[in-house]
Amino acid sequence: MTPLNVFVTEGNVEIYLSKLYTTYEPGARQGLLRLISEEEGRMGARREHLENAERRAAKGKQLLVRQRLVVAQLPEECRCASEDTRLLETMEKAQALLEEHLELLKERFDRARL
Numbered sequence: 001m002t003p004l005n006v007f008v009t010e011g012n013v014e015i016y017l018s019k020l021y022t023t024y025e026p027g028a029r030q031g032l033l034r035l036i037s038e039e040e041g042r043m044g045a046r047r048e049h050l051e052n053a054e055r056r057a058a059k060g061k062q063l064l065v066r067q068r069l070v071v072a073q074l075p076e077e078c079r080c081a082s083e084d085t086r087l088l089e090t091m092e093k094a095q096a097l098l099e100e101h102l103e104l105l106k107e108r109f110d111r112a113r114l
Contacts (some may be wrong), residue, residue, distance in 0.1 A: 013076055
């Protein structure tokens with residue numbers, strides 16, 4: 001992967017994540033999760049990818065903590081129908097995807113070093 005490809009792929013993931021955390025339409029969220037997964041699939045065993053994946057996973061954990069607090073403060077009867085709750089569900093899916101991808105990149109990076 002060329003440096004330009006690394007830049008474009010990493011940039012795309014950042015853009016898609018940013019949009020994901022501000023998109024409320026379920027179909028659009030699913031599409032963004034798919035795009036993130038596709039871009040992550042293009043990544044190789046480069047240190048930049050691994051470092052950025054670690055950073056994204058850490059940031060995602062912080063965002064999840066905040067969103068869980070927002071949902072916890074909602075009245076019980078409002079939680080199920082809340083956009084905040086649906087956003088939390090999407091963020092949890094995104095975080096699982098980010099962490100899964102991070103583990104894959106760690107494996108690739110370790111194999112490449114051998």
